Amino acid sequence: MAIFSVYVVNKAGGLIYQLDHYAPRADTEKTFSFPLDLVLRPHDERVVVAFGQRDGIRVGHAVLAINGAEVNGRFTADGKDVLEFLGNPANYPVSIRFGRHRLSSNEKLMLASMFHSLFAIGSQLSPEVGSSGIEMLETDTFKLHCFQTLTGIKFMVLADPRQTGIDALLRKIYEIYSDFALKNPFYSLEMPIRCELFDQNLKLALEVAEKAGSFGPGS
């Protein structure tokens, strides 16, 4: 039972707080011999699987480590280009770890603003007047819950689909925000939240919510 992350977005759509509480790391490490039966290609700053999905390695997974050493973007730990390294039969057999790459803070900023825009579109398209906007986005691996306050701040929580009590958690996060961010003389409105007490209390609240969550298989 887990709460994956918390995002707080301000009135203008900018991300002001982000916390990764639990990241389900589904990495797969396998040993390969030449030739590699996966097709890899460069994408942004990473080397990504383009074709050849098998055994837990999905399309879109990035190369995370080669022979145990973490790769640095498109280069191995020693500075060699990953694709060149893997194209040379002399380097085999090689053990490669694939997995979903962690989002960089820039990407998180962009995604938060995108969600802000979708939220606005959603509430305008709604046939009802005074729509509350997108409250929940459900997929088969996670649920994204969103709560917009009267002042336009959005609190988003990504959690396991079986986790209950997220509504209460969103209200609690709102309370914590109004206590430790708004009553802090050193916090300016709409700016990134950098308050120790806010972090501490938020983590406590997440732990309480996780423990009280529903009991499902594999918790």
Add this chain to the structure above:
Amino acid sequence: RSELSLAAFALLFSELVQYCQRRVASVAELQARLAQLGHHVGLRALDALVARERPGRRETKVLGVLLFVKGPLWRALFGREADKLEQANDDDRTFYVIEREPLVNTFVSVPRENSSLNCAAFAAGLLEAVLGASGFPARVSAHWHKGTTLMIKFDEAVIARDKSLEGR
């Protein structure tokens, strides 16, 4: 005796700190400003409190006034007594009032750049006014030690008078 919402006080105090911060250039100045504001509060709080709690009696001994501060004064202002009252080992002029989490700092997270700032300087100013107006002039300062410690340094004359009273 009425109770006040903590949220209301916290928002007011937060505005107080921001108001001071706009007019100062250093942490020391900010603490001095907060102490000054606390001073005003202390003077007014003392009269009302003494009239309610100790009608007709006035503290004359140093220990007496310190116990009054730790107990009734703190309880009336912050809803709970101060955690500890200690005397310095080497100096009979210096006393410490220690609180793990002072009420005024409940919602305040000091950013790392100003980590020496302790908003309990407000409480320090308050205490200084209370002691001064009761006839025990002293210097009170706030420090980050075991939580928050208010260091009280009495004037020489006060200690000398106290000693002569004990002798009698």
